[in-house]
Every structure is written in structure tokens, then in C-alpha cells.
Amino acid sequence: MKLLEDRIRKDGKIRNGDVLKVDSFLNHQMDIALFDEIGKEFYRLFSGDGVTKILTIEASGIGIACIAARHFGVPVIFAKKNKTKNIAGDVYTSKVESFTHGKVYDIIVSREFLRPEDRVLIIDDFLANGSALQGLIKLVEDAGATLVGAGICVEKAFQPGGDLIRSMGVRVESLARIKSMSVEDGVEFC
Numbered sequence: 001m002k003l004l005e006d007r008i009r010k011d012g013k014i015r016n017g018d019v020l021k022v023d024s025f026l027n028h029q030m031d032i033a034l035f036d037e038i039g040k041e042f043y044r045l046f047s048g049d050g051v052t053k054i055l056t057i058e059a060s061g062i063g064i065a066c067i068a069a070r071h072f073g074v075p076v077i078f079a080k081k082n083k084t085k086n087i088a089g090d091v092y093t094s095k096v097e098s099f100t101h102g103k104v105y106d107i108i109v110s111r112e113f114l115r116p117e118d119r120v121l122i123i124d125d126f127l128a129n130g131s132a133l134q135g136l137i138k139l140v141e142d143a144g145a146t147l148v149g150a151g152i153c154v155e156k157a158f159q160p161g162g163d164l165i166r167s168m169g170v171r172v173e174s175l176a177r178i179k180s181m182s183v184e185d186g187v188e189f190c
């Protein structure tokens with residue numbers, strides 16, 4: 001998606017060679033006109049798939065998922081990062097390793113909101129090693145729901161997540177795929 005690629009070139013900041021900061025338009029301050037175009041593009045890609053729920057993970061996926069959901073006309077569920085040791089009650093749970101902090105944490109979704117009859121589109125901001133996506137996919141599988149695919153804003157294609165998730169047979173659509181990036185040379189797209 002050219003609009004997103006251009007914005008990354010203009011306002012993205014590269015940290016440590018493998019982290020792209022997009023705080024001025026995606027992750028902290030949010031450009032809602034851009035989100036709307038992103039949502040429209042996800043709708044164009046997945047509108048024929050009978051999506052009934054959009055699933056994302058807190059926190060940075062939520063805004064994008066909500067704007068996309070306006071186009072699909074379906075609810076958004078966000079997987080919560082579980083803060084307590086005891087996982088109690090009627091929830092599905094899985095583990096995610098944080099790319100940016102390195103910690104492993106549990107994510108949960110209430111069984112009430114993810115049902116076997118649901119057709120789920122997962123939406124997230126970044127795809128790096130694929131841990132967040134794998135955790136979300138497990139929640140969908142545990143619920144017995146159908147996974148329609150994953151819509152990702154920025155895939156860092158030089159990291160293994162994209163290949164890993166596609167090799168599981170999941171349809172992954174990334175709006176900007178980064179082939180390489182460095183502080184010296186900037187960002188190169190696939």
C-alpha cells in the first residue's frame with residue numbers, strides 16, 4: 001500500500017536496526033485518515049470472506065482494528081494481556097513473547113465473545129517473529145472458530161514471522177513489507 005509505505009519512509013524511525021518506530025502516526029499519535037485507508041484496504045482484501053469478528057491484541061492493534069471494523073460492520077475483540085497469575089473463569093488463553101520487551105505473557109479472550117460459528121480476521125500493527133500472531137491464532141483454534149486470515153500493517157519480511165505463519169497455511173496480507181532497513185540506508189520495501 002503506497003500510502004503507508006510513503007508515510008513510513010517519511011516519518012518512520014529506525015532503532016537498533018530491527019525496530020521501526022511509528023509513534024507519530026500509528027502507535028502513539030494516530031493518524032485516523034490513514035487508519036481509514038488501511039481499514040478500507042483490509043476490507044477490499046477480505047470482504048468476500050464472511051468475517052464476523054475482528055480479533056487483535058492490546059494495545060497498539062486496537063485503534064487499527066476498530067477503524068477497520070467500521071468497514072466490515074463487525075465487532076472487535078482485543079486479547080487482553082493478563083496481569084494476574086491465576087487465569088480463572090471462562091477464557092481462552094495462550095502465551096506471547098513480546099518482541100519489544102522480550103517478556104513472555106499470557107493473553108486471554110472471554111469464551112463468551114469468540115464462538116465456534118465465528119469467522120475471524122486477525123488484525124495487528126506489526127509482524128516480526130510471529131509470536132503475537134501465533135498466540136492469537138491459538139485462541140481462534142481453541143474456540144473452534146474459523147480463521148479467515150491476518151491483516152498486518154507492517155511486516156518486517158527480514159524476520160521469520162511471515163514465512164512461519166504462511167507455512168501454517170494461514171493467509172497473511174501485509175500492507176507494507178519491509179525487505180531491509182538500517183539507520184544508514186533507511187527502509188527498503190519488498
Ligand code: 5GP
Pocket residue numbers: 018019020021022027060097098099100124125126127128129130131132133156161
Ligand atoms: P512478533 O510477535 O511478530 O515478534 O511481534 C509483533 C508485535 O511486536 C506487534 O504486536 C508489535 O506491537 C511489536 N513489534 C514488533 N516489531 C516492531 C517494530 O519494529 N516496531 C514496533 N513499533 N513494534 C513492533
